[in-house]
Amino acid sequence: MTTTHNRSVPAESGALTAPPATRAHARGWRDPRLVVGVVIVAACVLLGARVMARADDTVAVWGASHDLTAGAVLGRSDVEPVRVRLTGASADRYLAATSVPAPGSRVAHDVAAGELLARSAVVTATGRALVEVPLSVSPDDLPASLRRGATVDVWVTPKVAAAGDDRPRARLALEGVAVVEVPRGGDSLAPRTTQQVIVGVEPAQAAGLAEALGQLADGRIVLTRRAAS
Numbered sequence: 001m002t003t004t005h006n007r008s009v010p011a012e013s014g015a016l017t018a019p020p021a022t023r024a025h026a027r028g029w030r031d032p033r034l035v036v037g038v039v040i041v042a043a044c045v046l047l048g049a050r051v052m053a054r055a056d057d058t059v060a061v062w063g064a065s066h067d068l069t070a071g072a073v074l075g076r077s078d079v080e081p082v083r084v085r086l087t088g089a090s091a092d093r094y095l096a097a098t099s100v101p102a103p104g105s106r107v108a109h110d111v112a113a114g115e116l117l118a119r120s121a122v123v124t125a126t127g128r129a130l131v132e133v134p135l136s137v138s139p140d141d142l143p144a145s146l147r148r149g150a151t152v153d154v155w156v157t158p159k160v161a162a163a164g165d166d167r168p169r170a171r172l173a174l175e176g177v178a179v180v181e182v183p184r185g186g187d188s189l190a191p192r193t194t195q196q197v198i199v200g201v202e203p204a205q206a207a208g209l210a211e212a213l214g215q216l217a218d219g220r221i222v223l224t225r226r227a228a229s
Contacts, residue, residue: 058083060097068111072149074101130200143225151226158219173212
């Protein structure tokens, strides 16, 4: 009896089946991912523009660069621009930094350093020039708080008492005058015997200036400062 043996034919080791190749297709402008990306970029641009617009939504107004006393004559060094966010009528309450205060303008009341300068706090000059009068005063006869812009009364104590008086009596030489300048002393270490103070006399008071100067030359000068009420 003949026996037939079925032998399997081994597969060739080099004949491997490769997966079919796929080609990448460029996506069109209708691709949802592209649309979403464009929307996100546009939203970021709009948000950034809005933030920048809000950041620039400020105005520059004048603020006091140091403490200002009532009656002080405003100069450029007395104010500094401050950017603040004001809306509506609030913006009109303060002096815009687009122009400097008018020459000779004065402070109507005390203003603290850093405080915004309200329009009501500034009195515009009338255009009449002050008559500047230099005074030589002993440092002991000056208020410690004296500075430019303060309002003072100028008193004079005569060297000789009037007839019938036991002692000299002080007389008011100038009333309610503004301190225009208090010059600083030099670099000398020697103690100063006098301090120069320059006061501004209104034209209405200039008529009696001759008599006042005569009084000032004939005695000891004392300045008293008028504090703001």
